[in-house]
Amino acid sequence: MTSEETLPSPKVAFLGPLGTYSHQCAVEHFGDNATYTNYPTLTKVFHAVGDEVDYALIPQENTIFGSVVETYDCLRLPELGENKFIRGEKTIGIQHCLVVRQGVELGDVKKIISHEQALGQCSKFLTENFPDAILEKRPSTAEAAQSLLTPEEGFEGERAAICSAVCATMFEELQLVRKVFKTRNPRLRQALIRIGMTAEAEIPPENASYHRPLHHVISTLFTSFGVPVTRIDRRPSLRPIPFDDVYFIEVEELGTPLEYRNPTASPSSVSEENWLRKVQESVRRVRSAGLDATLIGLW
Structure with missing residues (x-):
C-alpha cells in the first residue's frame, strides 16, 4: 500500500437518533474515520450488519438496571455465530x-x-x-x-x-x-457463548411437563469450562416449546494480563490465539455433554 492509499472508512450502525449514548459510544470507539448511520430500534441496528454496514454497536447492560432485553433477543438468532460475530466491547460512563x-x-x-x-x-x-x-x-x-x-x-x-x-x-x-x-465499570477480556438444547432434542408431548435445560447448563459449568464464568443470562429460546430457554455464558480469561486491563493496549496475536483455543475447547466440551453451544463473541 502506498502512502497515498487509505483504508476504506468503516460504516457503523447505532441506535438513534443523534445524541444517544450509543451514538456517544460509537464515536468514542471508531472516531472521525467512520461513517455513521442511526436506526430507530436495536433490532434494526443488529440486522443492518452485512448488507448495509460493517459494524453495529448495541448496548448489552448497565450496572444499575441490568441487561438490555432487546439485545439478548437478537443474540438468540442463529446468524450470530455464523455470519455475524461479536468482536469487542466498550464501557462508557x-x-x-x-x-x-x-x-x-x-x-x-x-x-x-x-x-x-x-x-x-x-x-x-x-x-x-x-x-x-x-x-x-x-x-x-x-x-x-x-x-x-x-x-x-x-x-x-x-x-x-x-x-x-x-x-x-x-x-x-x-x-x-x-x-x-x-x-463507570471497567471490564476485562471476555468471550460470550450461547447454550441451549439441540435442534434434535425431543419435544415433549402436549401437556407434559418440560424441564428447563438449566440443570444441564449448570452441570457443564463445573466440568466443561476451563475458564472462569463471570455471568449467566437467560432468554426464551426460538423453539416453540414452553419454558425452553437459551443461556448466554460470559467467560473471562484466567489471570488476565495487565495489557488487557488497559483499553488502549493492543493484544498480541499469540495471546488472542491462545484465548480463542481455550474458549473453543470449552465449547467442544459443552457439545460433548449433549447441548448446543455456539461461540458468538470474543474480545
Whole structure:
C-alpha cells in the first residue's frame, strides 16, 4: 500500500437518533474515520450488519438496571455465530441529565420520559423527587429529549426528559436542570457463548411437563469450562416449546494480563490465539455433554 492509499472508512450502525449514548459510544470507539448511520430500534441496528454496514454497536447492560432485553433477543438468532460475530466491547460512563423546555419550572413537571434503561437507573431519584409524575418509555434518550420540542396532544402539563449531557446541548430550546446519575465499570477480556438444547432434542408431548435445560447448563459449568464464568443470562429460546430457554455464558480469561486491563493496549496475536483455543475447547466440551453451544463473541 502506498502512502497515498487509505483504508476504506468503516460504516457503523447505532441506535438513534443523534445524541444517544450509543451514538456517544460509537464515536468514542471508531472516531472521525467512520461513517455513521442511526436506526430507530436495536433490532434494526443488529440486522443492518452485512448488507448495509460493517459494524453495529448495541448496548448489552448497565450496572444499575441490568441487561438490555432487546439485545439478548437478537443474540438468540442463529446468524450470530455464523455470519455475524461479536468482536469487542466498550464501557462508557453514563451521565444522565434531566432537561426541560426553556422556562419550565421543576415543580410544574407532570411527566418524565426516557428510554426504559434510563428510567430504571434513575428510579430512586424519580421516586424521591417526582413521586406523582407519569413515567413514559421512549425508544431512546435522545428521542425523548427531542419530543419535548413538540406539544403532546391530549396532555395538559409540563414534561421533562432524561438524556445525555451532550444531547442536552443539541437543542437550544432545552435547558439542563439537574445531573441525575453517573457510573463507570471497567471490564476485562471476555468471550460470550450461547447454550441451549439441540435442534434434535425431543419435544415433549402436549401437556407434559418440560424441564428447563438449566440443570444441564449448570452441570457443564463445573466440568466443561476451563475458564472462569463471570455471568449467566437467560432468554426464551426460538423453539416453540414452553419454558425452553437459551443461556448466554460470559467467560473471562484466567489471570488476565495487565495489557488487557488497559483499553488502549493492543493484544498480541499469540495471546488472542491462545484465548480463542481455550474458549473453543470449552465449547467442544459443552457439545460433548449433549447441548448446543455456539461461540458468538470474543474480545
